[in-house]
Amino acid sequence: xxxxxxxxxxxxxxxxxxxxxxxxxxxxxxxxxxxxxxxxxxxxxxxxxxxxxxxxxxxxxxxxxxxxxxxxxxxxxxxxxxxxxxxxxxxxxxxxxxxxxxxxxxxxxxxxxxxxxxxxxxxxxxxxxxx
Amino acid sequence: xxxxxxxxxxxxxxxxxxxxxxxxxxxxxxxxxxxxxxxxxxxxxxxxxxxxxxxxxxxxxxxxxxxxxxxxxxxxxxxxxxxxxxxxxxxxxxxxxxxxxxxxxxxxxxxxxxxxxxxxxxxxxxxxxxxxxxxxxxxxxxxxxxxxxxxxxxxxxxxxxxxxxxxxxxxxxxxxxxxxxxxxxxxxxxxxxxxxxxxxxxxxxxxxxxxxxxxxxxxxxxxxxxxxxxxxxxxxxxxxxxxxxxxxxxxxxxxxxxxxxxxxxxxxxxxxxxxxxxxxxxxxxxxxxxxxxxxxxxxxxxxxxxxxxxxxxxxxxxxxxxxxxxxxxxxxxxxxxxxxxxxxxxxxxxxxxxxxxxxxx
Numbered sequence: 190x191x192x193x194x195x196x197x198x199x200x201x202x203x204x205x206x207x208x209x210x211x212x213x214x215x216x217x218x219x220x221x222x223x224x225x226x227x228x229x230x231x232x233x234x235x236x237x238x239x240x241x242x243x244x245x246x247x248x249x250x251x252x253x254x255x256x257x258x259x260x261x262x263x264x265x266x267x268x269x270x271x272x273x274x275x276x277x278x279x280x281x282x283x284x285x286x287x288x289x290x291x292x293x294x295x296x297x298x299x300x301x302x303x304x305x306x307x308x309x310x311x312x313x314x315x316x317x318x319x320x
Numbered sequence: 321x322x323x324x325x326x327x328x329x330x331x332x333x334x335x336x337x338x339x340x341x342x343x344x345x346x347x348x349x350x351x352x353x354x355x356x357x358x359x360x361x362x363x364x365x366x367x368x369x370x371x372x373x374x375x376x377x378x379x380x381x382x383x384x385x386x387x388x389x390x391x392x393x394x395x396x397x398x399x400x401x402x403x404x405x406x407x408x409x410x411x412x413x414x415x416x417x418x419x420x421x422x423x424x425x426x427x428x429x430x431x432x433x434x435x436x437x438x439x440x441x442x443x444x445x446x447x448x449x450x451x452x453x454x455x456x457x458x459x460x461x462x463x464x465x466x467x468x469x470x471x472x473x474x475x476x477x478x479x480x481x482x483x484x485x486x487x488x489x490x491x492x493x494x495x496x497x498x499x500x501x502x503x504x505x506x507x508x509x510x511x512x513x514x515x516x517x518x519x520x521x522x523x524x525x526x527x528x529x530x531x532x533x534x535x536x537x538x539x540x541x542x543x544x545x546x547x548x549x550x551x552x553x554x555x556x557x558x559x560x561x562x563x564x565x566x567x568x569x570x571x572x573x574x575x576x577x578x579x580x581x582x583x584x585x586x587x588x589x590x591x592x593x594x595x596x597x598x599x600x601x602x603x604x605x606x607x608x609x610x611x612x613x614x615x616x617x618x619x620x621x622x623x624x625x626x627x628x629x630x631x632x633x634x635x636x637x638x639x640x641x642x643x644x645x646x647x648x649x650x651x652x653x654x655x656x657x658x659x660x661x662x663x664x665x666x667x668x669x670x671x672x673x674x675x676x677x678x679x680x681x
Contacts, residue, residue, distance in 0.1 A: 227541070228354040230633035231611045231640075249659070251611045253353050253633050254541065275609075 191221040191315060194286055198302055199311035202260045205286060212299055216262060217290040218250060218281065221315040226252040229278035234270040234292060241265065243301070248291050250281060262305060265296040325370035326463045326520035330527050334537045342436035344371040346540055353541035357635040360509050360546055361676045364469035365538035366530050371435040374462050374517055375445070379454035382429050386421060388583055389448055391565060393575035397423035401494040403506055406573055407565045408433075408441070409585030413592060414561035415568065417441050418553065420506060422495045430495075430502070432464075432515075434555050448584065462502075463523035467535060468513035468546075470676060473505075476514050479529045487514070508543065510550025510674050548641060549634050551603065551670025557614055558601060558629040558643050566592055567645065569601035569670065597648055601629065603670040604642040604656065605680055608663035612642035617657040618665075623647040628656065636673045637680070643670070 193199075198206040203222035207215040223229070231251040241247045241261035248259035248270075270292045274280060281289040296302065306314070322345040331338065336347030347368070349356060359365045377386065386394040392406030402423050408416045419433040419441075433441045442458060449456055467476050477488060486496040487503040492512070495504035502517040518526065531537065544554070551569075553559055559568035566574070566589060574589060575581070606612050612631030619625055624647045631642030642665075646654065655662040668680050 227349065228352055230354075231609065233610075251633075253545065253635070254348075256611065256613065 191219070191224055192286070193219065193221070193308050193312050193315065195308045197286070197308065198262070198305035199308065200260065200262045200305055201314060204259060204262050206262045206302060206305055208302055209293075212296070213268060214263065214265070214294045214296055214302060215290050216259075216292050216294055217285055218259060219311070219315070220285045221318070222257075223282050223285045223289070226250065226254065226257055228253045229281045232274045232278045232281070232291070234272065234274070235267050237267050237269060239267050241267070250278075250291075259291060261294070263294070263296045263301040264298070265294040267292055268295050269293040323371070325368055326523040327368045327370065327527055330524055331368065331537070334531070336537065336539060339540075341540055342371065344435060346371060347537070349539035349541045350537050353539065353545070354635045356536065356538045356542035357545050359536045360469045360511055360538055360542065361636055361673070362470065364467060364471040364475045364513075364535045365542070366527065366535045367466040367468070367538050367543055368463075368527075369466050369515070370463040370520070370523065372464055373433045373435060373438045373441065374459040374464065375431045375433065375442070376457045376459055377429040377431065377454055378427055378457070379452075380427055381452045382427060382454050385449055385452040385454055386429060387581055389445065390421065391574045391583055391585060391589070393581060394421055394423060394429070395578075395581070396575065399423075399494075400425055401490070401496055403493045403495060403504060407559075407570060408444070409565070409583070409589070410561055411585060411588060413564040413585040413588030415555070415559045415563060415565060416444055416561060418555050418559070418570075422504060424495070424497060436556060459517075461520055462517050463520040464515065464517045465523065465526060465530075466507055466509075466513065466515045467530060468507045468509040468511045468538075470511060472511070472513035472535070475530065475533050475535050476516070479526070479533050508550070508552055509546040510552070510671060511546075511676065545632050545635060548630055548632055548643070549636055549671070549673035551672060553601075553643070554630055563645070564589060564592055566597045567599045567601065569643070599626070599645050600648050600650070601643055601645050602650065603668040603672060604628065604631075604644050604654070604665040605637075605668055605672070606640040606642075606656065606663060606665050610640060610658045610663050612640045612656060612658075612665070614642075616642075618644045618646055619655045619657070619662065620646055620650045623649045623651070626650070626654070634672060636676070637678055641672050
């Protein structure tokens with residue numbers, strides 16, 4: 190069973206979102222997602238300063254098996270990306286909720302994060318997919 | 321319901337992630353495809369390839385039949401045990417399948433064909449064989465393991481001991497039958513090793529012994545990256561019934577001599593050769609950041625367009641590589657379109673990797 194921390198928000202498309210104290214959001218892909226995709230070999234990240242709407246593809250993670258879009262969980266502006274991953278994409282496999290984070294986002298609407306899934310709901314979704 | 325090999329329970333026990341492959345439940349990896357890839361390049365791994373189709377040909381007319389059936393010439397096989405890689409063509413010169421034929425005795429040849437093409441291959445072969453007095457038997461009751469890597473042969477010798485004495489001195493691309501175990505020094509990885517065909521009831525025992533000796537289980541995922549680095553075509557991706565061997569990097573497998581040998585597809589190939597082959601299959605090494613995949617568009621300045629047929633991240637080279645079918649006059653470089661961007665790639669002659677070492681600059 191994959192690791193699904195209680196204190197994060199989730200999307201149906203397997204991104205996780207962490208609300209930081211200053212109101213910014215950190216985004217990555219879930220342990221379930223990295224497991225499904227397999228060994229990461231390439232990461233494409235957006236430019237800092239670029240803006241995305243909810244559901245826009247904002248990054249690409251490619252495993253040895255396939256390429257997969259990462260969708261922006263809430264609308265906002267990219268304030269930082271994890272450029273270390275460009276050289277070490279395998280960190281997304283090793284530490285998806287820690288050093289494997291993808292980007293930081295300043296949300297347009299601080300409340301939008303509440304529309305995302307909680308850990309319990311995401312757990313059910315991931316369990317369904319595992320069957 | 322999908323078919324399962326004799327080793328299905330072993331795959332589950334080893335943590336294999338099972339996927340459907342041509343109607344078979346097969347392991348794609350056992351945790352990390354990239355680690356498995358490196359294991360085969362650096363030490364030894366074992367693949368369950370029991371889904372592949374083994375066909376035995378018996379009878380005095382077998383050689384004559386195979387000389388008609390295949391684009392390569394089994395007439396080259398003068399020493400018992402010798403193997404030959406060949407395409408089997410339709411009348412238009414298109415590739416029905418690629419396969420290996422082993423010449424075991426004058427009245428016994430063994431062929432291994434792909435799993436995904438089993439039905440059409442058997443139908444085609446049986447139809448073509450009708451005028452010949454030969455006996456064709458599919459050996460579905462046999463299992464097949466490939467043990468590959470620089471340490472593979474030593475591990476197999478240690479595990480199988482005296483039962484395979486005749487195999488110890490096998491030269492590359494030769495096979496021997498040791499009682500009920502067929503052992504060939506062939507493979508699909510670019511490394512040394514064996515392919516072993518044995519009664520399905522013995523497969524689990526051999527699997528356990530190999531794992532106990534430190535040989536690691538390897539899934540179909542790594543099998544694909546290993547064969548791509550080794551410059552080996554995959555049927556259905558790099559060639560099929562709409563392409564000829566001459567357009568698929570396989571001209572070397574077409575035996576034009578002796579000129580009087582009539583094989584299926586020969587007139588079509590001769591016509592294509594005389595008219596000039598318009599397309600060729602080449603190797604690509606991506607120079608920009610990204611990952612090559614199959615069916616990406618290739619642009620060649622002053623020559624036109626082509627398409628990648630297989631592509632992947634290459635773990636041994638730590639970059640991305642592909643095969644692409646491009647216009648014949650293509651030179652040393654091209655561009656590949658990935659997510660609406662054109663990325664630069666260098667054109668090389670496969671293989672990319674052989675015996676653990678890079679073959680490209």
